[in-house]
Amino acid sequence: MKRIVLSxxxxxxxxARLQAVAEVVMNLGPDPWTADVLAEHLRTADGWMAFMTDRIDTEVLARAPRLRAVACALKGYDNFDLAACARAGVTVSFVPDLLTEPTAELALGLAIAAGRHILDGDRRVRAGYGGWRPSLYGTGLNGSTVAVVGLGAVGRAIVDRLQGFGCARVLGVDPMQIDARTEPVDLATAFTLARHVLLAVPLTEQSFHLVDDELLAHVHQGQILVNVGRGSVVDEHAVLRALNAGRLGAYAADVYEMEDWNLPDRPDSIPEGLINHPRTTFTPHLGSAVREVRLAIEMRAADNLLAALAGRSIDNPAYVAVA
Structure with a gap:
């Protein structure tokens, strides 16, 4: 019988779907296993369902001699060394589409929360609400110029949702794709013109610290910046400097540099100044955290894993090992 590890x-x-055909070892969570505990489980594993807290590199694969398939229950696989998997003959699959809609919804939620002072308002009510006062005036989407950076599936889904908000202009930034509902501009122009900038950019060598001090030196005054792509697309220390200087109005994020496990200089925490800044709004990587969506993602990953172990074709390969 095959042996499958769920981290x-x-x-x-x-x-139950996996246990019907394989011996399954599952981390009961919510914290990830240590590297040594994971390695011990992978030592005799044929398949592995991996999650956002996982990474695969040559060292991990060397300690998993039987491993033949990895099913990533996530969309982006930048934490996984596909070249190392190819050399080891390990098939890797992912789930590219099921996270799109909920991530786009969260992007707009963060934009509204940051622009309309939702967290501060909540704190004030809980501290003792004495009725309306002329305070907490913010920035709305209606009548604003909004830029969407990255027009892949998530970016286009964000544009879908912006259609109902009465934005004055929707700018699109993507050198590879055009959305007819947006005005195509370059990145510098978007940051200069837009009241809200929503980042839906995958992490690549080219997009690492795409948002840096130089770009933030020329932002639209009081801009609301939202990141639901990958943490390291943004230089978090540069964002903090822009907030402290008063150029950036607010920063909202669901993703963080500390999560990009494959980067050699990955920080181990979010900058303290950013965490404590009054104009930041953060969620703990909730992009796909909708119950029905998570079930669908896990089921798709399970089907991919079982298909790969049985030698059948899989729906969403990142890399397919050749026997």
Whole structure:
């Protein structure tokens, strides 16, 4: 019987699907296993369902001699060394589409929360609400110029949702793709003109610290910057400097540099100044955290894993090992 490792807990339906055909070892979570504990489980594993807290490199693969398939229950696989997997003959799959809509929804939620002082308002009500006062005036989407950086699936889904908000202009920034509903501009122009900038950019060598001190030196005064792509697309220290200088009005994020496990100089935490800044709004990587969506993602990953272990074709390969 095949042996499958799940490095995070999954829904009961998914677990039952896998246990019907394989021996399954599952982390009961919510914290990830240590590297040594994971390696011990992978030592005799044929398949692995991996999650956002996981990474794959040559060292991990060297300690998993039986491993033949990895199913990533996520969209982006920049934490996974596909070249190392190819050399080891390990098939890698991912789930590219099911996270799109909920991530786009969250992007707009963060933009509204940051622009309309939702967190500060919540704190004030809980501290003792005495009725309306003329305070906490913010920035709305209606009548604003909004830029969407990255017009892949998530970026286009964000543009879909912006259609109902009465934006004055929707700018699109993507050298590879055009959305007819947006005005195509370059990155510097978007940051100069837009009241809101929503980042939906994958992490690549070219996009690492795409948002840096130089770009933020010329932002539209009081701009609301939202990141739902990858943490390291943004230089978090540069964002803090722009907030402290008063150029940037607010920063909202669901993703952080500390999560980009494959980067050799990855920080181990979010900058303290950013965490404590009054004009920041953060969520703990909730892009796909909708119950029905997570179940669908896990089930798709399980089907990919079982298909790969049985030698069948898979729907969403990142890399398919050649026997």
């Amino acid at each position: 995070q807990p999954v829904h009961a339906e998914v677990l």
